[in-house]
Amino acid sequence: MTYLPNIKTPADLKRIPVSALPELAQEIRTAIIEQVSKTGGHLAPNLGVVELTIAMHYVFDFGYDRLLFDVGHQCYPHKLITGRYNLFSKLRTREGMAGFPDPSESKFDLFNVGHAGTGISTAVGMARGDLLANQAFNKKTNPTGRRVVTLIGDASIVNGVAMEGLNNAGTLKRQFLVVLNDNGMSIAKPQGALAQYFDRVRMSHTYTDFKQSAGKILDSIPGGSLLRDAYHRTGEATKAAIAENSWFEHFGLLTAGPIDGHSIPELIEFFSEAREYDKPMVLHIKTTKGKGLDIAENDATTFHSPKPFTVERDETLGCRVEIPSSGRSFTGAFAEAMMDLMQRDKSIVAATAAMPDGTGITPVLKAFPGRVWDTGICESHAMDMMAGLAKTGFKPFFAVYATFFHRAFDQAFQEVALQGLPVRLCLDRAGLVGGDGAVHHGFCDTALLRTLPEAVITAAIDEPSLLAALEFMRTYDESLSSVRYPRADVSAALADQPCPPFVLGKARNLTTEIDIESDAVDVAVLAFGTPAIAALEAAANLAGSYRVAVFDARFAKPIDEALIRTLLTRKIPTITVEEHAPMGGFGSAVLDAANELGLDASCVTKLALPDSWVLQNPRSSQLAETGLDAAGIARAIRHAANGKKSAEVTTQVESKEANRQPAR
Numbered sequence: 001m002t003y004l005p006n007i008k009t010p011a012d013l014k015r016i017p018v019s020a021l022p023e024l025a026q027e028i029r030t031a032i033i034e035q036v037s038k039t040g041g042h043l044a045p046n047l048g049v050v051e052l053t054i055a056m057h058y059v060f061d062f063g064y065d066r067l068l069f070d071v072g073h074q075c076y077p078h079k080l081i082t083g084r085y086n087l088f089s090k091l092r093t094r095e096g097m098a099g100f101p102d103p104s105e106s107k108f109d110l111f112n113v114g115h116a117g118t119g120i121s122t123a124v125g126m127a128r129g130d131l132l133a134n135q136a137f138n139k140k141t142n143p144t145g146r147r148v149v150t151l152i153g154d155a156s157i158v159n160g161v162a163m164e165g166l167n168n169a170g171t172l173k174r175q176f177l178v179v180l181n182d183n184g185m186s187i188a189k190p191q192g193a194l195a196q197y198f199d200r201v202r203m204s205h206t207y208t209d210f211k212q213s214a215g216k217i218l219d220s221i222p223g224g225s226l227l228r229d230a231y232h233r234t235g236e237a238t239k240a241a242i243a244e245n246s247w248f249e250h251f252g253l254l255t256a257g258p259i260d261g262h263s264i265p266e267l268i269e270f271f272s273e274a275r276e277y278d279k280p281m282v283l284h285i286k287t288t289k290g291k292g293l294d295i296a297e298n299d300a301t302t303f304h305s306p307k308p309f310t311v312e313r314d315e316t317l318g319c320r321v322e323i324p325s326s327g328r329s330f331t332g333a334f335a336e337a338m339m340d341l342m343q344r345d346k347s348i349v350a351a352t353a354a355m356p357d358g359t360g361i362t363p364v365l366k367a368f369p370g371r372v373w374d375t376g377i378c379e380s381h382a383m384d385m386m387a388g389l390a391k392t393g394f395k396p397f398f399a400v401y402a403t404f405f406h407r408a409f410d411q412a413f414q415e416v417a418l419q420g421l422p423v424r425l426c427l428d429r430a431g432l433v434g435g436d437g438a439v440h441h442g443f444c445d446t447a448l449l450r451t452l453p454e455a456v457i458t459a460a461i462d463e464p465s466l467l468a469a470l471e472f473m474r475t476y477d478e479s480l481s482s483v484r485y486p487r488a489d490v491s492a493a494l495a496d497q498p499c500p501p502f503v504l505g506k507a508r509n510l511t512t513e514i515d516i517e518s519d520a521v522d523v524a525v526l527a528f529g530t531p532a533i534a535a536l537e538a539a540a541n542l543a544g545s546y547r548v549a550v551f552d553a554r555f556a557k558p559i560d561e562a563l564i565r566t567l568l569t570r571k572i573p574t575i576t577v578e579e580h581a582p583m584g585g586f587g588s589a590v591l592d593a594a595n596e597l598g599l600d601a602s603c604v605t606k607l608a609l610p611d612s613w614v615l616q617n618p619r620s621s622q623l624a625e626t627g628l629d630a631a632g633i634a635r636a637i638r639h640a641a642n643g644k645k646s647a648e649v650t651t652q653v654e655s656k657e658a659n660r661q662p663a664r
Contacts, residue, residue, distance in 0.1 A: 114439020
């Protein structure tokens with residue numbers, strides 16, 4: 001019998017007998033594997049939580065109770081169970097299902113969740129809100145009240161915000177359940193002492209051990225009074241699985257487990273008991289990341305979030321996976337550049353925060369294990385660690401997604417910029433990221449960094465440009481510096497031109513046939529980052545009608561004031577282009593410079609991301625929607641050349657319409 005297509009709400013799930021739920025689990029796994037192989041997406045983390053998700057929805061009523069995700073890339077089974085099977089065929093597109101929880105899709109999603117560590121704190125907030133509204137579950141006074149559950153996994157528990165949430169969760173005087181999905185993995189191999197602790201727990205404790213020693217535990221360990229109280233409050237399964245010397249006990253949370261996260265009957269039994277427990281509790285679940293697909297189980301890092309792929313099985317050769325390559329990526333170019341830099345300069349050290357593959361650090365980590373670190377999901381700590389290394393005379397490079405850099409901004413301010421330390425930020429996935437959508441766009445790094453005195457902000461347009469930027473940063477020891485580059489393949493449009501070195505605060509003329517000081521020019525385009533390549537294409541397409549000078553700005557701070565003075569003094573219509581928010585970015589830097597120089601900037605048009613959320617879609621579609629592809633820049637050039645100032649407004653209005661969430 002086929003179950004999945006007929007599940008419109010979790011109420012339909014509850015009508016399936018427990019004995020048939022493993023069959024449903026297999027249907028969900030098959031659907032996830034087939035869809036991700038076509039569109040890409042988060043594979044291994046979702047395969048690992050299928051039974052866990054089924055059991056939670058079987059016991060709780062999350063149309064009424066609260067379910068908070070941490071991290072959000074574990075949500076596909078949840079979405080399929082909550083009536084979104086019809087959207088799954090267009091996963092990670094505007095018309096289909098977002099790859100992360102999204103409240104605009106369903107009442108069963110409470111927050112957009114794309115960053116780790118947030119689930120416990122938001123759940124504590126909802127738990128307190130329900131208490132204040134007299135809606136919280138209480139076995140005696142409000143047995144029909146709301147329960148609160150947060151599912152945390154993929155080593156998100158080591159994040160500092162998660163620690164803060166746990167510290168506060170222990171003070172709650174009501175039901176509160178933290179489900180720890182412990183798969184022994186982060187996005188890559190988990191790092192740190194806490195990860196080692198969970199390794200020991202998984203290896204040394206079993207359900208049988210707990211049954212045999214439960215009575216002794218209550219009398220022998222610190223916090224035994226909490227456990228003795230729990231012993232009388234919980235059911236038999238939970239009593240037997242109370243964890244000896246639990247790390248969470250010190251936060252005031254009873255801990256049970258680890259238990260088998262792929263045994264649906266056992267999960268239902270534990271959730272049924274935890275549902276009635278009226279104090280904060282952690283249920284430690286042991287799962288296998290990538291469960292049900294051998295290639296994902298054996299290489300969960302590669303199959304954490306793969307591109308579309310095909311699986312070929314042969315009786316002789318076994319299983320072979322093909323992940324088509326679309327070209328050379330900025331990430332791959334960065335990896336090779338770092339290998340070269342570290343070979344040439346022994347003072348260079350590097351770090352990433354749980355993203356060694358995503359940032360290209362993996363081969364560097366293997367080649368230089370004593371000089372490269374993966375800190376786990378701890379961006380703030382990584383930034384401060386880099387500050388400490390800089391203070392001792394080393395040259396630190398911190399490879400981090402632009403969206404995750406936001407989490408370490410306070411450290412970039414206090415421990416790096418304020419101290420005048422030369423930490424170097426390599427901001428991968430800057431700008432639009434495609435299918436991951438709004439939770440992962442890197443759209444405000446330039447604005448944040450521009451506020452820091454003496455910070456240097458650069459962007460790369462292709463591989464030679466990236467190499468030149470990194471070499472500039474290697475030798476720049478005066479202050480914090482950064483380079484941004486997108487989740488995209490590098491362009492070969494300028495392969496026949498030499499790439500000059502980066503000179504502090506100087507732009508590069510990409511249309512070398514034009515002398516901006518003397519030649520007649522209809523429009524000048526100042527592009528920060530890869531939009532420069534699209535601007536060159538636009539200029540070439542308009543060559544019969546307009547003479548367009550295109551500049552690779554290279555620096556958003558310090559800005560090329562001499563170039564701006566020339567353009568505005570000559571009253572050349574000028575367009576600034578960037579894959580960044582319109583406030584505080586490169587375009588704003590140009591206008592600020594014009595103001596400081598006392599120049600008339602009325603001929604400047606600012607082209608940037610719209611002041612609205614850009615939802616999931618292929619990156620090429622997002623660029624077209626926001627007017628940052630060659631066609632959009634060409635429209636802006638025509639407007640500017642004809643004396644119209646509506647290019648920015650028109651683009652942003654069109655984009656807001658395009659980004660409206662479709663009716664569900």
